[in-house]
Amino acid sequence: MDLSYGPEYETFREEVRDFIAVNRHLAPKNAGRAARPSNEGVAWQKLLIEHGYTARTIPREYGGFGAEPDILKSRIIAEEFARAGVPGGLANQGISMLVPTLLELGTEEQKRRWIEPTLAGDVVWCQGYSEPGSGSDLASLKTSARVEGGDFVVNGQKIWTSTAKEADMIFCLVRTEGDAAKHQGISYLIFPMTTPGIEVRPLRTMTGHAEFNETFFTDVRVPVDQIVGQRGQGWFVANATLGHERGMLGDPDALENRLLALIELMKVEQVGGARVIDLPALRDRLVALQAEVAAMKYNGMRILSNQIKGEPGGMAKLIVKLQACELAHQISALAIDALGELGILYNGSAHERANGSWQWNYMFQLGLIIGGGTAQIQKNIISERGLNMPREPRLDLPKGPSAQGGQ
Amino acid sequence: MDLSYGPEYETFREEVRDFIAVNRHLAPKNAGRAARPSNEGVAWQKLLIEHGYTARTIPREYGGFGAEPDILKSRIIAEEFARAGVPGGLANQGISMLVPTLLELGTEEQKRRWIEPTLAGDVVWCQGYSEPGSGSDLASLKTSARVEGGDFVVNGQKIWTSTAKEADMIFCLVRTEGDAAKHQGISYLIFPMTTPGIEVRPLRTMTGHAEFNETFFTDVRVPVDQIVGQRGQGWFVANATLGHERGMLGDPDALENRLLALIELMKVEQVGGARVIDLPALRDRLVALQAEVAAMKYNGMRILSNQIKGEPGGMAKLIVKLQACELAHQISALAIDALGELGILYNGSAHERANGSWQWNYMFQLGLIIGGGTAQIQKNIISERGLNMPREPRLDLPKGPSAQGGQ
Amino acid sequence: MDFGLSQEQQMLAESVTRLLRELSPLDHVRQVAEAGSAVSAQSQAALAELGLPGLVVPEAHGGLGMGLLDATVVATALGEAVAPVPFAARNVMAPLALIAAGSEAQQAQWLPRIAAGEVRFGVGVNEQVSRRDGSGVRCTGGALTGTALFVLDCEEADHFMIADEAGRLHIVSAQADGLELIALKTIDATRSVGELRLASTPAEALADDGGAAARRLIAAGRILLAADSLGAADAMIAQAVAYAGQREQFGRVIGSFQAVKHMCAEMAAKNEPCRSLVWYAAHAFDAVPAEAELVACHAKSHTGEVGRFVARTATEVHGGMGFTDLLGLHYWFKRIGFDRQVLGGPETVREEAAILQGWTARGV
């Protein structure tokens, strides 16, 4: 057990700190989670790429920094930007999912055309995977693309297209071979959101906000070369990026920050003249969550350490999504209880705390428990991949050769 | 809502009380849960039958009291004997399971021969249903009985035969038609435990005690007329009595008594000079359990009331076993936590409380959660029978016509 | 001996349910909510025809003379329909306050008008449970000063029943001097709560209030919130089962997957005993006063916990659709959230239950 990063890395940390100190005035204000970066945001992103503080391992010829992968340096960068409260590199689905996919399976032309502007924040993407009828069973998707005069003609509907309104482009799974087995008939297309026949409607969730969209396609024509990988191979193309998405959820730092905010809340809030943290039953729940957050934090350090050593994440990694989403939800639940009747205030009410964000989080985190693989799917994955338990006998025969995803 | 029993019943209650007051000196001391009643116990049982305080609705010609069914009177009898701390009628598997089966499906001769001595406590029975290889999937039982010279010849093994050591007789499910579908090849036999070829071995459980036995059959010869119902119909014969067994578990009075004992424990036990009930986190758990026990108590009153009206028990009844067993287990768990390190003392240790019964209960109740239909089976039943959800697609085809029990 | 609802009570529940099914389907609930109101005029008017404003008002004062168990049955039906209708405070707690602590003259003055729907009360007793953000109301010389938070059923209220810091109840007109009402917005768009600021506001104290009436009012409110949560949970379970029965994934309806079945079974198994608990709590309120406050605590805290579990689990069974606004499932989710937090969350109420049993002293 050696939790120091060693002198080489401490030097690197100093460099990052110096960079931040010198350049933080250039960082965009209120970057928040806007889907499309401001001009300042794009300039900042380019500066970060130039110094290797984002897009670090992506080859220079595609607009990255071209460094060798070094997980610890990536971690140090993330730590230092977070500590300084300065926005780090852009994190959107184009960068986290499309770029790795193109790097692995795109043509040389696709890489040259799309990666650099995507990294730079000039081109924003949205993801077209899920459909209303295909949730956990993603491969049952029905959006179709027939070939007609050198184009795919796309018809159907996608859901959960979070940045569809701001996006320039979409990467999208469509069924091109209607008669093939479920996992064999899918292709991975990329096309502009300005293509005629696309309609985006905001999708309101239980939070009362429209964090997502539905996207409708009516005879949307996509030239046949705007495909990544082979026809009918889209399922396998997409799976490379699904892995990247799973990795994004369940950040232990985020959990720790939520917990610290909860502790602060319970110290500050008063009921009947006493601090909420002085109510023993609530305090007991707080400490129990604190222990669990600590466990997930060290579990995250273990995963990081395994990555550095090139070892598989194993069970420690498989359980992250299930446990971290649940824990985040429990933290919000306790915050609501700590606030008592004030815990249900929302929508800018008088006496509301933290802009109603505890309630927003409580509901949105339930969405995260459901989304990206419901808790049930996660348990299937843990039992099948982590514990080598048998698969559920499947009824949707004939079986595809590599039916990913479980129920 | 009318929780009074009305004047007729209050008169009846007085009669019961008077009986108890006059006769309690005749009640057996330390009746406990001995499988075979003492001579005093048998005499007491006969006195109770004579007055209609047990075997109340069983016809007189078979040794019962011959009253019309009256659930409220039965309830009053149970209440008054419990309140007086005087043992009520015998409750064993012969009385609760075999007698109702014979009444429904036995021949006239079987009824005349077996019911009266069983009720009186002169004949003690054990149950031979479960086998090591057939737990939840009871119908997969393998103990076989081939016909040879006017006898069934029984070979195989039963488990969980709780009173096998004390029993005179066994009622037993065996496979008589090896080539029939799973539920179709079973017969229900009754035979003496003194029949040559029967061996009973005590079965020790996790509690350290042998509350059950395993019973082995080697060429045990049973005359072919010692069958209840038809050959191959044993599964359906047994199901009548399985219903009776399910009714026995999850008595809300028992839950309430356990809770009262826990409250007393927490008031009496001290740690660091404070009463355990003054530790707020444990007290909070106590009150939560108290609310749940109250809910189960009123749920029980609702079931009773439905029975009186001849209405089906519905969801209120279907959930009793799952919830009551879990709740009993949680009560024991809190008692152990209330005792802290003393909570693990056992086997007559110094400083042990209540003869280690909290630990014994904690473990035994886990056995009850598992036995008589595991929690998983209970959830199947609730979802299928209570909520009309679809059955799990079955793989053990060909299907029997009436595959009871679910997974 | 009959533990359960009388035929009249069952008919009352069915009347309310049928009426709301007709007048207040989800689309209507949405419409009302999106217009920023927690009161459906049409539902309220129709329910008034059934006599809800006078449900617990004695017949001598023009009401139906029913008990809390009857009111509980109505509350469950309202919760099941997520009905935007003021009920618990306006139609039950306010008249109960007058019955418990009003003089004969006060009862004669107010109860008939309540029963006729001529006066509409909001009720502010929250400070007896939880004082936050400096809330609290003092009574000096017949006038009230201070802040009452979470005044229930405040929309369209023309009068308020307010507890002062000693727990004594007072009637205040919405038109009185020095009174300011600020609407509070909660997750639940179907109920209205407000903050009442009082500055030497003239008030009429209930004449026979020895201080116990507020506790009794809170017990009634808790039972009604528990009943509401029970009904909302019933509806969520029914919707989850129905959805699981038609949604297909992997070539089967999801309701045939054991994991989904078990989620539904767990919801039903936890929720069903709550029905008996709520009924008994209401019965105790009506007929076994010595038990009433404690059982009210049990009903409130236990339905609070079970409600949270059901709200979350039923949403999970619906998958992504449950998370969207499309099916409107969240109306029930939020109604249950309201029921859990108002008049004391589970921990608060359990501590009160411990105090009532002498297991601990009041205060932390």
Added chain:
Amino acid sequence: MDFGLSQEQQMLAESVTRLLRELSPLDHVRQVAEAGSAVSAQSQAALAELGLPGLVVPEAHGGLGMGLLDATVVATALGEAVAPVPFAARNVMAPLALIAAGSEAQQAQWLPRIAAGEVRFGVGVNEQVSRRDGSGVRCTGGALTGTALFVLDCEEADHFMIADEAGRLHIVSAQADGLELIALKTIDATRSVGELRLASTPAEALADDGGAAARRLIAAGRILLAADSLGAADAMIAQAVAYAGQREQFGRVIGSFQAVKHMCAEMAAKNEPCRSLVWYAAHAFDAVPAEAELVACHAKSHTGEVGRFVARTATEVHGGMGFTDLLGLHYWFKRIGFDRQVLGGPETVREEAAILQGWTARGV
């Protein structure tokens, strides 16, 4: 940067595991237990060959000079094998007490003999966590009087390390005047605990004990119990998965039923992060003293809760067989029960964690 075990630590764990797999299969554990002992002579002797008695004794005193993380790795392996071998108190807590608070002379006197296995300690610090049944030890004039409950690893102990009511540590010989040891019987037959009655019993105080050593000892004990529980839970999960993979019901192995799979997944998902938590707690004990006590509390309380869940769930997966004595699964169930309750159950330890963070004052 390397969060995890060193190669040496992995080898140590493997050595212990291999040795116990050979010398202490379940049949042997049973045999020892049924003979009424919590010490397997053959396992203890073989583990002594690996150097366990001197594991944390500095090399200068004839030990291996290892840290608590090394000991933790051993504890996990012992828990996994439900090994009837005194370890936590005898081989770790006792020498740590001397290292923390013994004078140089005391260290020179005792540590080499501990490392050589010539003296065998039991440790009694329970009264610093929980005083029950009048327990507590006073020190007057170099002699101890009173009762220490739950003295750990007391079987075959020839000396005891006992905390007095001020938290100061003392060495007492098992042969000393006025000392009486009464064995306590717990559910867990693989560990020995006792009640020590002392009546003006001569004792040797640790010379440099400012009172902090007992707290440190308790932290170490908690981490080791957490590690033991982790290992026992690992073993129960593995057994449940293996059993579910071969037991057939309804024509399929039960491990293909979603309900069973999800039970196993939940066990693994809860248990796996405990591993990192326990490791970090031990690391903090060795290297980050400011965090050590708090993380020890977290490790103890969290593994206590997770352990109870795993013990119960793994038993359920085994169905009736899990409830019998036949498979011996209950040895792990009870070992986990011991680990949970000793040196503070979850609620007690969480309250201590709150006190350590200044969130509340000591005492109820």
